[in-house]
Structure formats: structure tokens, C-alpha cells
Amino acid sequence: MSGKLLDVKELYTSFYTHLGEVQAIRGVSFHLDKGEALGIVGESGSGKSVTSLSVMKLLQYPGKVKSGQIMFKGEDLVPKSNKEMMSIRGDQIAMIFQDPMTSLNPVYTIGNQIMEAVIKHQGLSKSEARAKAIEMLTLVGIPSPEQRVDNFPHEFSGGMRQRAMIAIALSCQPDLLIADEPTTALDVTIQAQILELLKELKDKVNTAIILITHDLGVVADVCSRIVVMYGGLIMEEGSAEDVFYNPTHPYTMGLIKSIPRLDLNEKHRLIPIPGTPPDLLNPPTGCPFATRCPYAMQVCVKEAPKFYVTNEGHRAACWLLDPEAPKVETTGGVKRGDK
Amino acid sequence: MAEKEVLLEVKNLKKYFKVDKGIIRRNIKYVKAVDDISFKIYKGETLGLVGESGCGKSTTGRTIIRLYDVTDGEVIFDGAEIGQMSEHELKPFRKRIQMIFQDPYASLNTRMTVSDIIGEPLDIHGLASGQDRQMKIFELLERVGLSKMHASRYPHEFSGGQRQRIGIARALAVDPDFIICDEPISALDVSIQAQVVNMLEDLQNEFGLTYLFIAHDLSMVKHISDRIGVMYLGKMAEIAESNALYEKPLHPYTQALLSAIPIPDPEVTRAKQRIILEGDVPSPINPPSGCRFRTRCIYAFDKCKEIEPELKEVEPEHFVACHLMDEKV
Numbered sequence: 001m002s003g004k005l006l007d008v009k010e011l012y013t014s015f016y017t018h019l020g021e022v023q024a025i026r027g028v029s030f031h032l033d034k035g036e037a038l039g040i041v042g043e044s045g046s047g048k049s050v051t052s053l054s055v056m057k058l059l060q061y062p063g064k065v066k067s068g069q070i071m072f073k074g075e076d077l078v079p080k081s082n083k084e085m086m087s088i089r090g091d092q093i094a095m096i097f098q099d100p101m102t103s104l105n106p107v108y109t110i111g112n113q114i115m116e117a118v119i120k121h122q123g124l125s126k127s128e129a130r131a132k133a134i135e136m137l138t139l140v141g142i143p144s145p146e147q148r149v150d151n152f153p154h155e156f157s158g159g160m161r162q163r164a165m166i167a168i169a170l171s172c173q174p175d176l177l178i179a180d181e182p183t184t185a186l187d188v189t190i191q192a193q194i195l196e197l198l199k200e201l202k203d204k205v206n207t208a209i210i211l212i213t214h215d216l217g218v219v220a221d222v223c224s225r226i227v228v229m230y231g232g233l234i235m236e237e238g239s240a241e242d243v244f245y246n247p248t249h250p251y252t253m254g255l256i257k258s259i260p261r262l263d264l265n266e267k268h269r270l271i272p273i274p275g276t277p278p279d280l281l282n283p284p285t286g287c288p289f290a291t292r293c294p295y296a297m298q299v300c301v302k303e304a305p306k307f308y309v310t311n312e313g314h315r316a317a318c319w320l321l322d323p324e325a326p327k328v329e330t331t332g333g334v335k336r337g338d339k
Numbered sequence: 340m341a342e343k344e345v346l347l348e349v350k351n352l353k354k355y356f357k358v359d360k361g362i363i364r365r366n367i368k369y370v371k372a373v374d375d376i377s378f379k380i381y382k383g384e385t386l387g388l389v390g391e392s393g394c395g396k397s398t399t400g401r402t403i404i405r406l407y408d409v410t411d412g413e414v415i416f417d418g419a420e421i422g423q424m425s426e427h428e429l430k431p432f433r434k435r436i437q438m439i440f441q442d443p444y445a446s447l448n449t450r451m452t453v454s455d456i457i458g459e460p461l462d463i464h465g466l467a468s469g470q471d472r473q474m475k476i477f478e479l480l481e482r483v484g485l486s487k488m489h490a491s492r493y494p495h496e497f498s499g500g501q502r503q504r505i506g507i508a509r510a511l512a513v514d515p516d517f518i519i520c521d522e523p524i525s526a527l528d529v530s531i532q533a534q535v536v537n538m539l540e541d542l543q544n545e546f547g548l549t550y551l552f553i554a555h556d557l558s559m560v561k562h563i564s565d566r567i568g569v570m571y572l573g574k575m576a577e578i579a580e581s582n583a584l585y586e587k588p589l590h591p592y593t594q595a596l597l598s599a600i601p602i603p604d605p606e607v608t609r610a611k612q613r614i615i616l617e618g619d620v621p622s623p624i625n626p627p628s629g630c631r632f633r634t635r636c637i638y639a640f641d642k643c644k645e646i647e648p649e650l651k652e653v654e655p656e657h658f659v660a661c662h663l664m665d666e667k668v
Binding site: 043044143157158159160187188189190191192193195196214215216217218220221240241244245254255256258259260261262263269270271272273274276277334336 | 391392498500501528529530531532533534536537540555557558559561562585595596597598599600601602603604605606607608609613615616618619620
């Protein structure tokens with residue numbers, strides 16, 4: 001077995017709605033090493049959240065993993081029963097969600113919700129579990145945890161609720177933490193607190209993190225490797241440096257160009273990506289980005305490109321990288337040492 | 340440069356919301372959402388208003404356009420005090436001030452066609468009827484990047500970005516001078532945000548519009564605004580020209596806010612020195628005495644607890660409300 005903690009191979013997930021099959025994920029492969037922080041970036045509908053729900057096997061009806069493998073520590077999670085997953089979820093893989101207000105149970109105290117996980121997975125007694133709950137609240141920086149442990153979620157502020165969520169998620173020392181837009185509902189100063197906490201805990205607890213977000217700034221800050229998704233497919237994957245300084249996919253370039261930089265002073269116009277994302281009820285046969293791509297060729301509409309590896313660990317699905325493709329001058333990416 | 344003309348002046352604006360409690364609905368407390376703020380907006384400029392949730396930035400916008408009644412203070416638009424006007428007196432001003440809302444799903448009536456939505460302000464103000472009205476609607480649709488054939492459709496048939504365009508077309512229908520944009524892009528995807536922001540900039544140039552741009556995304560606000568006001572807990576903490584605010588933030592809150600924003604550049608953002616604020620924003624029902632920010636401020640000293648700092652012009656066009664400024668002087 002290699003050092004891969006998670007290895008997702010050719011994952012297809014669809015939602016069978018009354019309108020037809022919505023192909024949310026259409027063949028996604030990526031992996032994650034132990035203790036690594038991977039960022040999955042994309043817009044709404046790109047399939048980033050469905051990917052994480054598929055890994056957790058938390059897809060709700062009518063969603064279903066159609067095919068593919070999700071190898072976690074060498075074992076495939078796809079055929080596992082719900083009962084088997086229950087012993088993995090919370091214990092080995094934990095998840096934090098975007099909205100801490102709705103993902104905590106309002107009728108149980110914060111302490112109870114942390115204790116639930118450790119009693120179930122680690123077989124601690126009630127008093128041990130309570131001590132553990134206090135320890136976890138201390139770890140995530142909740143002031144006066146001995147009192148706070150008996151509070152209900154409504155007595156916590158948004159940032160503190162997200163800290164409590166992180167405390168629950170990390171209470172069993174999971175190997176993998178999936179954070180789905182963990183800071184989107186929070187204010188920037190609170191976001192900074194939570195990101196700082198995640199970075200600190202990653203090293204302390206040695207948990208691998210998958211951070212799902214639409215905010216390029218957040219991934220640049222936290223993640224060492226980045227997967228860019230669009231229309232249910234991976235467009236580009238590489239180290240944070242590769243993706244930001246040397247993007248090879250026009251979508252990644254477009255994304256970087258369309259956001260303003262706080263630290264740059266020149267007033268230039270933003271360069272938007274024209275058009276709208278594809279409809280996954282009738283996904284395009286070719287590259288999903290072809291209709292919005294400034295460099296689109298005929299082949300892009302006809303056939304989906306395969307991955308081209310540009311350097312070690314950096315790959316992108318774009319026909320422009322084919323040796324036979326015409327050479328075009330693409331501009332994009334962050335200039336190193338800008339500022 | 341010619342003397343800048345003031346289009347809107349807000350003087351000591353206050354907006355309190357009652358909190359009723361008990362069976363006889365006794366009025367116990369007030370939420371001081373906006374508590375004594377003053378600022379000016381010049382003709383043709385964009386003033387950005389930033390701050391965290393609950394700081395009163397949206398309430399400020401909604402009070403200016405009189406969606407809320409003014410508790411105290413003045414709103415002077417083009418020389419006329421509109422803060423205390425009756426609905427009837429206000430009508431001509433309603434035509435000149437328009438608003439674009441955050442949620443493009445909630446701000447359009449689902450039972451009206453696009454043509455009715457955009458036509459409604461024309462009807463209310465009696466600006467066009469019959470053929471003219473139809474032409475005007477088509478014109479507006481095209482101006483915001485939609486087409487004639489969209490006129491007979493309903494809002495649910497559009498994506499978030501397209502709905503926001505419909506909202507903008509509706510605001511433009513009455514040829515306003517001043518538009519309040521309340522988080523117009525927060526609900527949109529990253530790649531669509533730039534489309535809408537560019538369009539707002541184009542429209543401003545074309546029609547000479549003045550914007551009050553309310554948002555929490557400081558990077559976008561800095562991009563679009565000429566000047567920026569930073570609010571904290573119902574107060575204006577700092578107001579300055581946007582580059583000056585970024586280059587030389589003077590209020591400790593502005594400094595923390597700016598340092599908290601992650602930059603989409605791995606090397607820059609990881610090297611960035613962050614000021615991590617402790618704790619959360621206090622409740623606006625019971626704000627701290629003196630300076631509202633003192634409970635989270637690393638520089639707070641005795642005076643901050645006792646006396647509320649006033650918004651003072653520290654440098655030309657750079658206003659700050661902080662006692663540290665006096666100390667330095």
C-alpha cells in the first residue's frame with residue numbers, strides 16, 4: 001500500500017430527479033496523502049460538495065454513486081453498508097459543514113454532541129467523555145470551556161459554533177477531515193480565526209484536510225495542493241504554486257483574472273468569464289468549459305480532453321496542451337512577486 | 340480639480356429598532372443598528388460601505404432610501420431633507436434614488452414576468468405607456484446584457500447572475516441619479532461577479548450614476564469604490580479614499596479587517612502578518628461604553644472606555660474615530 005490516505009478513482013455520481021439524470025460528477029480521480037491539505041475549488045454546481053458527500057457516503061436520495069472507487073486506507077468505501085460507514089464516519093473521516101447553525105442539534109448541549117462521538121467510537125465512559133469534551137473545547141479555543149460545555153448551540157456565536165463543530169469533528173482524531181465551505185457563513189475577522197485554527201490543528205492532530213471552497217484566497221492560504229473543478233469534472237490539479245503562478249487550464253486562468261486583488265493598487269478592469277456554467281442534466285459531450293473558453297477549438301466541443309501532465313503532480317484537462325494543438329499565447333495566473 | 344458637488348449628505352443618522360418583551364409588549368430595549376453616523380457622497384462617485392454582519396451597513400442603506408423610518412438625524416439629498424418627508428412628498432425622490440438588493444431570488448416577484456417587473460416603476464411614476472413602455476423595457480434589457488425575448492419570461496427561468504441583471508434593469512428604468520447597491524454580488528458565483536461589477540462600472544460611466552456600494556467583500560469594494568467607509572457596531576470607524584485606506588489604515592479595526600483577508604496568491608498570503616482579533620462583535624443592544632471596538636482592540640486604554648471617540652479628519656479626506664489619533668498628535 002502506498003502512502004495515499006484517500007484515492008478516488010473514476011467517480012461518477014448522479015441525481016435521479018424527475019427531470020432526468022443530473023450527472024453531478026462525471027469521472028473524477030484524485031488522491032490525498034496522510035497529513036496533507038488539499039483544496040477543492042469550484043463554483044456552485046461544479047460538483048465539489050457532491051464529491052465530498054460521495055466520499056462520506058452521505059448522499060441523499062435521489063443521489064447515488066454510479067461507479068468508481070473510493071479507496072480509503074486501502075479499502076473501497078463504495079460497497080460498504082451504512083452500518084459499516086457509521087463506524088468510519090466521525091471516527092476516521094469527519095466533516096464540518098458550511099452552516100454551523102444548522103449542523104448542530106439545537107436540543108443537545110455542545111458537550112453532549114462532542115461526547116456522543118467519543119462514547120460511540122472510543123468507548124469512553126460518560127465522565128471520561130465529558131473531560132474529553134472540555135479538552136476539545138480548550139483545543140479549539142473556546143473561553144471558559146468548563147462552563148461552555150453545558151451551553152446549547154444558540155448560546156454560541158457563529159464563530160464559536162464553527163469552533164464547536166471542529167471540536168466534534170476532531171474529537172476522535174480522524175485521519176481525514178473534510179471541511180465544506182467552513183468559513184463562507186462567517187465574517188472575515190472570524191474567518192481568519194477559524195483558518196488559523198485549522199492550520200494549527202492540522203499540525204497538532206496530524207489530520208489530512210480536504211478544504212472545499214469557492215474562495216481562491218482561502219485555498220492559497222491553507223492548502224498545499226489544489227484541485228479545480230468545473231461542470232462535474234476536474235479541470236486542473238497541482239501544487240498551490242503551480243495552480244496560482246502557472247495555471248495551464250483556461251478556466252483556472254479566467255478564475256484568477258476575474259477576482260480583484262486587495263493588495264494591488266492599479267485600477268484595472270476585471271476580466272469576467274462570459275456565459276454561464278453548463279447544465280448537468282444535459283452535460284456537453286466535449287469539454288464543459290468550451291462554450292466560455294476564449295481559446296476553444298472545434299475538437300473541444302466534440303470530445304472531452306484527457307489529462308496532460310505538464311510537470312510532476314501538475315495536470316490539466318485541456319486540448320491546448322496536446323502536442324498537436326496550435327500554439328496560442330495564453331495569459332493567466334498570478335505573477336510571482338507582484339507587489 | 341473642480342469642487343466636488345455633494346449629492347447626498349447624512350448627518351447624525353440614527354436608526355434604532357425596538358425590542359418588545361412581555362405580554363403588554365413593553366418596550367424594554369433598543370437595538371442601536373445605526374448610531375449617529377455622518378458622511379457625504381459626492382456626485383458621480385462610488386462610496387463603499389464595509390463591515391461585518393450586524394455593523395449597520397445595510398440598515399444605513401435602507402434608511403437612506405426610507406425603507407426604514409429615520410429615528411433621528413438628517414438625510415439630505417441634493418439639498419432637500421428627505422429623512423422626515425411624508426410618502427407623498429417623497430415620491431419625486433423615489434424616482435431619483437433606486438436600490439439593488441443582495442438576493443436576486445427574493446427581490447423579484449415570482450409571479451410577474453420580466454416585462455412587468457421592469458415596467459412597474461415606469462407605471463408608478465407615469466414615465467411611459469403603450470408602445471413607448473415596451474420599447475423602453477426592451478432597451479433596458481439589452482442594456483443589461485439580456486435580450487428582447489427574455490421579456491415575457493418569469494424570474495425562475497433565469498440564473499442568479501441574470502436575475503441580478505433584471506434587478507439592475509428595474510433600478511435603471513426610472514433614470515435614477517443615485518443607486519444603493521446592497522451586497523449586489525454576494526449571492527453570485529465568482530466568475531459571474533466580475534460580469535456584474537463591470538456592468539455596474541459601465542452604467543456609472545454612461546449615465547453618470549452615483550453609487551453607495553454596500554458589501555462585506557473588501558477586495559471587491561476596494562476595486563469599485565472611490566472612497567470607503569468602514570463601519571463597526573453602528574458607528575463609522577474610518578472613512579477615506581480607497582487606496583489611502585488600504586495603504587495606510589489608521590483605525591485598529593480597519594487594520595485587523597484588512598489583514599484578515601486572504602489574498603489569492605500563496606506566497607503573499609502565507610507571508611502576510613495577520614492581526615487576529617479576539618472574540619466576537621458585542622451585541623448592539625448593549626454596546627460597550629466609550630469606543631465600541633475597545634473590547635477587541637489591542638491598543639485599548641482607559642480613555643477608550645470612558646469617552647466615545649469622534650470621527651475626525653486626521654489627514655485630508657481621511658476621517659478616523661480613534662483616541663490613538665489624538666495621542667499621536
